[in-house]
Amino acid sequence: MNTQLSFSFLLDWYSVSLLFQGLMMTLILAFLAVVLGSILALVPAFMRLSSNKFLSTPATFYVEIIRGTPMLVQVLLIYQLLNIPLFLIGGMDMGSFIPGLVALLINSSAYISEIIRGGILAVDKGQSEAARSLGLNSKQTMFKIVLPQAIKNIFPALGNEFVTIIKETSIFMYLGVAELMYQVGIIKSSSPAVTELYIVAGLLYLALTFPLSKVMNRIERRLRYADQR
Amino acid sequence: MKKLFLVVVLSLITITAYGCQNSSNVFDFILDESYDGFVTMATSADYPPYENIVQDENGKNTVVGVDIEIAKAIAHRLNKNLRVVHKGFDFLVEDVRSGKVDFIIAGMTPTPSRSEIIDFSKSYYTEDSVVQVVLIHKDDATLYQSIEDLNQSTIRVGAQTGSIQAEFAETFTPLATAKIVQDLKELLNNLENNQIDALFTEEEVANTHMNNGYENFVKLTLPELEGYEGNAVGVQKGNTELLTIINEVIDELLADGSITEWLEVYSA
Numbered sequence: 162m163n164t165q166l167s168f169s170f171l172l173d174w175y176s177v178s179l180l181f182q183g184l185m186m187t188l189i190l191a192f193l194a195v196v197l198g199s200i201l202a203l204v205p206a207f208m209r210l211s212s213n214k215f216l217s218t219p220a221t222f223y224v225e226i227i228r229g230t231p232m233l234v235q236v237l238l239i240y241q242l243l244n245i246p247l248f249l250i251g252g253m254d255m256g257s258f259i260p261g262l263v264a265l266l267i268n269s270s271a272y273i274s275e276i277i278r279g280g281i282l283a284v285d286k287g288q289s290e291a292a293r294s295l296g297l298n299s300k301q302t303m304f305k306i307v308l309p310q311a312i313k314n315i316f317p318a319l320g321n322e323f324v325t326i327i328k329e330t331s332i333f334m335y336l337g338v339a340e341l342m343y344q345v346g347i348i349k350s351s352s353p354a355v356t357e358l359y360i361v362a363g364l365l366y367l368a369l370t371f372p373l374s375k376v377m378n379r380i381e382r383r384l385r386y387a388d389q390r
Numbered sequence: 391m392k393k394l395f396l397v398v399v400l401s402l403i404t405i406t407a408y409g410c411q412n413s414s415n416v417f418d419f420i421l422d423e424s425y426d427g428f429v430t431m432a433t434s435a436d437y438p439p440y441e442n443i444v445q446d447e448n449g450k451n452t453v454v455g456v457d458i459e460i461a462k463a464i465a466h467r468l469n470k471n472l473r474v475v476h477k478g479f480d481f482l483v484e485d486v487r488s489g490k491v492d493f494i495i496a497g498m499t500p501t502p503s504r505s506e507i508i509d510f511s512k513s514y515y516t517e518d519s520v521v522q523v524v525l526i527h528k529d530d531a532t533l534y535q536s537i538e539d540l541n542q543s544t545i546r547v548g549a550q551t552g553s554i555q556a557e558f559a560e561t562f563t564p565l566a567t568a569k570i571v572q573d574l575k576e577l578l579n580n581l582e583n584n585q586i587d588a589l590f591t592e593e594e595v596a597n598t599h600m601n602n603g604y605e606n607f608v609k610l611t612l613p614e615l616e617g618y619e620g621n622a623v624g625v626q627k628g629n630t631e632l633l634t635i636i637n638e639v640i641d642e643l644l645a646d647g648s649i650t651e652w653l654e655v656y657s658a
Contacts, residue, residue, distance in 0.1 A: 175445045182413045240481070247430060247475065247490050252414040254475060256490055335478030337415030344412075347443045347451065350436040353603030355579040 166357050176348045183344030184365055190340060191327040193262060198269030198326075199277075199319065205270065206277035220274075227271035232264070232329050239264040240336065257336040265333075269326055276322060280314035281307060313384045320377030324370045341365060412451045419472040421465055428473040431461045432491040435476045437574065438598045439656030440497045440621075443476065456652040457495040460514060460623075463648075464493070464639050479552070479572065483507055486624050492632065494624040499554040509627050511636045513620030514649060520620060521593040522558060522612040525581060531608045540588050541565050548577040548586040555590035558612065563588075578604055598657040 170176045208220035227235070240260040247256040284307050292302040334342040345362045349355055418428065433453070435441040441455040453474050465472040475491055482494045487507050500510035524547075526534050534540050540547065545566040549556040550573075559568045569586055571577060578599055580586045588610075596609055623636050643649050 175449060179412055179451075186413055237480075241484060244488050244490075247416075249414075249416060252416065254414070254416045257415070257477065257481075335481065337475065337477040337481075339413035339415060343415070346436060349575050350438065350442055351444060351602070353578075353582075353599075355575050 166360075167354050168357050168361070170348060170352050170354055170358070171361065176352075179344040179348060180341065180361065180365060183339060183341035184369065186338065187327060187330045187340040187366075188369060190262070190265065190330045190333065190338070191323060194265040194269045194326045194330075195273075195319065195323045198266050198273050198322075201266060201270040202273035202277055204274075206274040206281070209274070209278055210281060224271045224274055227268055228275070232268055232332055235268055236261065236264040236332055236336065239267070253339075254337060258338055261333045261336045261338050265326065265330070268329070269322060272322055272325075273319065276315055276318040277311070280311040280318070283314045284310045316384060317377055317381040320374060320380070323377075324373055327369050327373075328366060414451075415476045417451070417453045417474040417476070419462060419465075419474070421462060421471050422469075425465075425469055425471045427470055429465045429468050429470040429493075430473045430475060430491040432475045432477060432482045432485045432494045433457060433496040434479040434482060435474075437497050437595065438602075439594050439653060441495075442656075455656050456649065457497065459652045460640070460643060460649070461493075461495055463643060464623075464636055467635055467639050483624065486626055489626055492625070493636065497621050498624060499620070500622045500624075501552075501554075504624070507627065508624045509629065509633055511623040511625070511633055512640055513622050514640045514644065515620045522555065523591060523593045523596050523609040524562075524612060525578075525589040525591060525596055525607045525609060526587065527581065527584065528606045528608050530587065534588070534610070537562050537610060537612060543567070545588065546586045547588045547590060548580060549590040550574055550577065555592070559590045562590075562612065582606065594653050594657045601658060 205220040205223055208216045209224065211217050240257070243260045243263065245256045245259050247254055249255065288306055288310065289302050292306040293299070297305065330340050331342040333340050334346055337343065341362060345358055349358055352358065433441045435443045435453045435455075437455075439455055440457045441453055443451050443453050446452040453476060458474065461474065462472055475485070477485065479496060482496055482498070483504055485491045486494050494508075495514075498504070500513075504510070524537060524540065526540075541563045543565050545563065546569055547559050547563050547566045548569045548571070549559040551570050552572075556568070556570050559566070559570075566588075569577070569580070574591070574595070577586065577589050581589045582604065590612075593609065593611075596607070600607055600609075623640070625632050625636065
């Protein structure tokens, strides 16, 4: 271990700007993955909740496969399977950005679908029974009674997923998507301060994830307000 | 609290706006205005003096190095501009196989398994120009005076994944424990921190790093090894037309000494 750490690269505007751009890209990727992933996740979530075997079995397979394999394997496989030719949008190489984003979406949608399913199942059965006995049909029960309560369970867990995704985007450095670790790689190749760079990268990830989980806690408390008696 | 948040957001936006040009892994070189279109090259730009990302005079990222100069020469011959794509080393072979890019120059050694997937040009670094070395810590210089001294079970040696040096580590120090990782910077740092005792690399690469922050290392030169094929340009299988042109360019560059010259310039 180096006894002396030198953070002099932080005085260099160029390195700092690279790090911040990387941070923004990480945030954008994670945001896209969580927002689009949540929408996509509704499909396997409701498929798994369905009593129809032909709907629930494939969804179970999908979720189990995605959750049971490493993100790196998924990214590499999807990169090979999609095989998008190199073209540029805003100077960015879409041939690696799109497969990366697709892999991230597939991954996050599997995790989020479990969050949604868990959230729905956690709503007390008495609620839907009461709704049905009051004459609401199953669709109305789901959208008017169960889902609004489920969102309370889903939301905090979704925040955790956002935090996880922020950390997982670091895989994209291999694809050449200019997120935080990619920029760290660039600075690293011309600076001997490797240990220091990793420390800074870690702190930058923390600077994204820590406030986020604080905000989520706050929202969670507010949502719990109705439960207090 | 709100104000602080606003300040943070605003400064982030400014910083992003300032340098959005640097969030790309694609680097275009307009070699001549009259040239039509681009020829695309893939590389893994973390390997100075061969390819490395640096800041140009406008504060933008650009990629420089010996391999980039060779690529420019090839592009000139094809009457095209050069587009360089920077990616992880593992993706390069796949990219050229699927035709995403036209060729790879990334200090890549034509191994038999790679040659099954893509075709390689002749070597652009001849044995005279590339000397293989082992880097050791200055303090250990008296302890390890030759490569034989490193062939002990207590020694840990390092080399890059998939590199010819990883094979050298196997050949020269079979008794030692080998640490094979992708990232050269990681290895250099390990050596600096005494996590490994010796690092197999090539001389120009060693020089570049010793000139740029790693003063505590000394080099041991390796004896020449039979069958070493040097580094070559990779093209899609069956693309003999491009391969012929690349081979011609390499012949010329070797003959007029350009490559040796570039090696000196970029390892300074």
